[in-house]
Amino acid sequence: MPTITVGLDGSPHSLAAAYWAARAAEQRDASLHLVHAWEQHPYVRAPFIGLSAPAAIDAQREWAAYTLRDAQSRIAKDHPDLPISTHQAGEQAVPALLSAAGDADMLVLGSRGIGGVAGFLAGSVALAVVARSPGPVVLVRAVQRAEDEHLPDASGSPSTVTPYRDVVLGLDPESTGDAVIGFAFDAAQRQAAGLRVVHGWTLPTAYGYGAAMDFVLNDELSEQVWHRMTEVLRPWKAKYPGVEVREHAVVGGSGRHLVHASRDAALVVVGRKNRRAPVGAHIGAVTHAVLQHASAPVAVVPHD
Numbered sequence: 474m475p476t477i478t479v480g481l482d483g484s485p486h487s488l489a490a491a492y493w494a495a496r497a498a499e500q501r502d503a504s505l506h507l508v509h510a511w512e513q514h515p516y517v518r519a520p521f522i523g524l525s526a527p528a529a530i531d532a533q534r535e536w537a538a539y540t541l542r543d544a545q546s547r548i549a550k551d552h553p554d555l556p557i558s559t560h561q562a563g564e565q566a567v568p569a570l571l572s573a574a575g576d577a578d579m580l581v582l583g584s585r586g587i588g589g590v591a592g593f594l595a596g597s598v599a600l601a602v603v604a605r606s607p608g609p610v611v612l613v614r615a616v617q618r619a620e621d622e623h624l625p626d627a628s629g630s631p632s633t634v635t636p637y638r639d640v641v642l643g644l645d646p647e648s649t650g651d652a653v654i655g656f657a658f659d660a661a662q663r664q665a666a667g668l669r670v671v672h673g674w675t676l677p678t679a680y681g682y683g684a685a686m687d688f689v690l691n692d693e694l695s696e697q698v699w700h701r702m703t704e705v706l707r708p709w710k711a712k713y714p715g716v717e718v719r720e721h722a723v724v725g726g727s728g729r730h731l732v733h734a735s736r737d738a739a740l741v742v743v744g745r746k747n748r749r750a751p752v753g754a755h756i757g758a759v760t761h762a763v764l765q766h767a768s769a770p771v772a773v774v775p776h777d
Contacts, residue, residue, distance in 0.1 A: 474556070475503035478577035480570045480602075482509065483540040486583030486615035491544050493613045493770060494581040495552045496622075500663045503578065504556040507544055509537045510569035511561070537561045567601045574606040579772075584612045584764075603745065603764065604756050609656060609774045611740075612764060621769075622664075622739040637666035638739040639719075641769075643731045643759060644672045645744075646701040650776025653744035654705075658713045660740055660772070667717045670706065671734055673727030674698050698722045728762030735767035742772045 479494045481487045491507060498505045511533050541559040549557060562569035574580040582599050603610045620631035624638055642657035643649075661668040702720050710718055723730045735741045743760045756764070756773070763771055 475501055475578040476506050476576070477501070477503050477579045477581060478506040478508055478573045479581045480510070480566070480573070480583075481507050481540055481544055482566075482583075483536070484583060484615075486613070488544060488547070488583070489615050489617045490581045490583035490611075490613040491548055492551075492619070493611070493617055494579075495548045495555055496619060497579070497581070497611075498555055499552060501578075504558065505548065505552075506573070506577065507541050507557065507559045508569065508573045509540050509559075509561055510564060510566040511537050534561065534563075566598045567605075570598070570602045571605055571607075574602065574608050574610065577608060579609045579611060580606060581611045581613060584614055600756065600761075600764070603760075603773050606773075606775065609772055611770055611772045613770045614768075617770060637664040638737055638769075639667040639669045640664070641669045641671060641731065641734045641738040641741045643727050643741070643743040643763065644670050644702065644705070645727070646672065646698075646705045648746070649705075649744050650746075650774075652776040653742060653774040654709055656772060656774045657742040658709050658716055660742065661716045662713050664739060665715075666739060667719060669734060669738070670702065670718060670720045671727060671730050672698065672702055672720075672722050673725050673730050674722060695722065726759070728759045731759070731763050732766045732768075735763070735769040735771075738769040740770050740772060741767050742774060745773050745775045747775050747777050 477494045477498045479487070479491045481491060495505055538561065541561065545557050545559055548555070562573070570580065570582070580602070582602065584596070584599055599612055603612070619633050622637055623632055624635045626632040626635050640657055640661040642654065644654070657668060699720070699722055702722060706718060706720065731741060731743065741763060743763050745756055745760055748755055760773055764773070
């Protein structure tokens with residue numbers, strides 16, 4: 474059975490992520506796995522809280538157990554048929570979550586909301602995990618609710634029984650890997666949602682500044698972009714005939730267009746190139762912008 478894993482830390486945003494993951498697990502006939510990581514630092518914490526080192530470790534362990542029990546109980550109440558397991562990891566959050574990601578089909582993390590359409594704040598742990606995870610990572614805002622994934626009803630009120638909002642895919646026809654495109658099509662099919670494909674393009678610098686006013690050249694290049702997008706998406710449309718696809722080739726950087734599209738999306742899917750860099754891993758400018766400012770949950774899918 475597929476597994477969707479959630480990183481919990483007891484915060485409201487991690488609980489929102491767990492609820493999102495529970496809904497995703499049911500859509501995928503998957504199990505839900507809850508992970509809480511805590512690092513043993515009794516030599517730092519014990520003097521300040523008046524506990525011996527063993528007692529401090531026990532307190533940390535008990536808090537982790539409570540966090541997992543509480544989340545499991547809450548989710549099981551709303552999803553009684555969903556298989557749910559839990560795990561305490563007595564180590565730092567990033568390596569613990571990366572290890573959990575290696576055993577999961579998807580890792581889901583919460584991200585602190587900063588209000589309105591401004592998006593959400595991806596913290597250092599989330600960014601480190603996204604940059605190095607071997608599989609897809611989904612970041613969910615603290616304020617995310619089930620009804621936010623759906624269109625409003627006829628009266629304009631939030632609903633969980635109306636059709637899903639679109640899945641949005643950030644596509645670079647020259648570099649986006651099959652894993653990213655396949656993830657987006659699969660998500661749209663499972664939700665019976667439309668798929669909005671966004672590609673931002675600009676005139677190559679070789680054409681010079683004056684080319685921006687050359688409408689014939691712009692039309693020719695735009696036609697080339699549309700042709701390349703159609704070519705890349707053709708086999709996926711054939712594989713997922715039930716998914717309604719709308720392509721948008723827009724002038725300018727993809728990041729801001731994807732952030733704008735996220736305002737009425739159920740999910741935004743972007744890629745992260747696997748790079749064998751000598752120092753650390755990299756997310757990429759577009760993906761980083763979407764992670765920091767998107768209004769909808771964001772799935773980051775690594776690809777070669």
